[in-house]
Amino acid sequence: MRNDSDALNYQNEILKGVSRTFALTIPQLPLPLRRVVGNAYLLCRIADTIEDDPDLSVEIKKIFSQQFIQVLAGDYSAEQFAHALTPQLSAAILPAERDLIAHTATVVSLTHCFNARQQASLLRCVQIMTAGMSHFQQHCxxxxxxxxxxxxxxxxxxxxxxxxxxxxxxxxxxxxxxxxxxxxxxxxxxxxxxxxxxxxxxxxxxxxxxxxxxxxxxxxxxxxxxxxxxxxxxxxxxxxxxxxxxxxxxxxxxxxxxxxxxxxxxxxxxxxxxxxxxxxxxxxxxxxxxxxxxxxxxxxxxxxxxxxxxxxxxxxxxxxxxxxxxxxxxxxxxxxxxxxx
Structure with a gap:
């Protein structure tokens, strides 16, 4: 397991790979917010990557999305989640996104360092987002x-x-x-x-x-x-x-x-x-x-x-x-x- 400094360094680097816009705007925030907003974006990106994979079935997407919510809540192993999902990602998934999924544990280790209100806010956001994306992806x-x-x-x-x-x-x-x-x-x-x-x-x-x-x-x-x-x-x-x-x-x-x-x-x-x-x-x-x-x-x-x-x-x-x-x-x-x- 990486320490907080290593996890933050990874977060800052992977942001550049998965979003040029947010890699530009997030560093403008005060340092305490920079850490949590950057982390929040990566959590949303993990959820989004699951839903956007064209080769994963609706049922498999639902399973991994629910597991990811459990990971954020501290009820499931981030390592097990990443180990199971990464090999199933299709060739359509960008290398940076694949790397992000593989390092879910590193990202979530930072999430679990935030205060209770911050963690609850991030969890609520990802829960609502995954539920909505699942519904709309099935009917689009x-x-x-x-x-x-x-x-x-x-x-x-x-x-x-x-x-x-x-x-x-x-x-x-x-x-x-x-x-x-x-x-x-x-x-x-x-x-x-x-x-x-x-x-x-x-x-x-x-x-x-x-x-x-x-x-x-x-x-x-x-x-x-x-x-x-x-x-x-x-x-x-x-x-x-x-x-x-x-x-x-x-x-x-x-x-x-x-x-x-x-x-x-x-x-x-x-x-x-x-x-x-x-x-x-x-x-x-x-x-x-x-x-x-x-x-x-x-x-x-x-x-x-x-x-x-x-x-x-x-x-x-x-x-x-x-x-x-x-x-x-x-x-x-x-x-x-x-x-x-």
């Missing part, structure tokens, strides 16, 4: 989700609950942040949904290639487009109209994300940067999708490295200036809030 298809409320439920299970977890961790870290706990919780799910909807819209065609669609049918039927007609080689203006309506909805959620960020005390500049970087990159992504609704590959609407650098620079400069942040958001989001009829 290219036909899309039934309606916007079902999209809301999906986003809650894969992202909104993460917003709740982060809020609890932030409030546990700082009494000044905890003073706004009720307001933060009211906005936290919407923050997560804004980011998740941005990813869903960006990844429409990548998901479609895998036989999956997370778009709500009712939004597109209102624009006289059936999602079963989706084809990356054939763009329909009516599909574009539905897409722009979802962009507007996602933007409204990101407005809530900004309100959430402004509730964080200005002195907690690292936490504000953590939120603003994610928010800024999401808004720029939505702008690219809005400008190119006929895209047929996520790479076509992926923001450039220069855009990422600009987001970081502007966020760092304005992180403590609420009025300026509101003005920048209003300017960037204005073209996105036009819903087509």
């Amino acid at each position: 298809s290219r036909a899309g989700l039934a309606d916007l409320p079902e999209l809301d439920r999906y986003c809650y299970h894969v992202a909104g609950v993460v917003g709740e977890m982060l809020t609890e961790l932030f409030c546990d870290y700082s009494p000044d942040i905890a003073a706004n706990e009720k307001q933060l919780y009211l906005l936290s799910v919407s923050f997560g949904q804004g980011l998740q909807m941005t990813n869903i819209l960006k990844d429409i065609w990548d998901d479609w290639q895998r036989g999956v669609c997370w778009l709500p049918r009712d939004i597109f039927l209102a624009h006289e487009f059936d999602l079963q007609q989706l084809n990356p080689e054939q763009y329909h203006d009516k599909f574009g109209s539905g897409l722009k309506e979802l962009i507007a909805i996602a933007t409204e959620h990101l407005k809530n994300a900004l309100d959430y960020t402004l509730l964080i005390p200005k002195k907690e500049i690292g936490i504000r940067r953590f939120c603003l970087w994610a928010l800024g990159m999401a808004i720029l992504t939505l702008r690219k999708i809005n400008q190119h609704p006929n895209f047929n590959c996520s790479q076509q609407v992926k923001i450039s490295r220069n855009s990422v650098r600009a987001t970081v620079m502007i966020s760092n400069i304005t992180a403590q200036h609420d009025l300026l942040l509101k003005l920048i958001f209003a300017t960037l989001s204005r073209p996105l809030l036009i819903k087509t009829k």
Whole structure:
């Protein structure tokens, strides 16, 4: 078993392999939060890797997901879990993700060093996430989700609950942040949904290639487009109209994300940067999708490295200036809030 220092070093290194975005944003957090938020991300990534493996059956996924919950609760051996799961992972799983699964015990050894509230928050998040992913993965298809409320439920299970977890961790870290706990919780799910909807819209065609669609049918039927007609080689203006309506909805959620960020005390500049970087990159992504609704590959609407650098620079400069942040958001989001009829 590695000691805490070795486990933390592993956590910091593997983050770079499984997520370039979070490997960039998490180090902005104060050190005590950096450890637990980085750990939380890896726990979610382990759960996500199980659900995303195309070769594991629904029954096997359920078994390993339940075992993982038991591992986090301290009721099952992390070593046994990893030893059983790693050989069954398909070739589609990235090497870094495979390595993460193999080192579950190392990651969980850090989890079990956190205080009781932190551990309970992480466990609750992974429990809700695994249950939701299992349900939606069993019922997903290219036909899309039934309606916007079902999209809301999906986003809650894969992202909104993460917003709740982060809020609890932030409030546990700082009494000044905890003073706004009720307001933060009211906005936290919407923050997560804004980011998740941005990813869903960006990844429409990548998901479609895998036989999956997370778009709500009712939004597109209102624009006289059936999602079963989706084809990356054939763009329909009516599909574009539905897409722009979802962009507007996602933007409204990101407005809530900004309100959430402004509730964080200005002195907690690292936490504000953590939120603003994610928010800024999401808004720029939505702008690219809005400008190119006929895209047929996520790479076509992926923001450039220069855009990422600009987001970081502007966020760092304005992180403590609420009025300026509101003005920048209003300017960037204005073209996105036009819903087509």
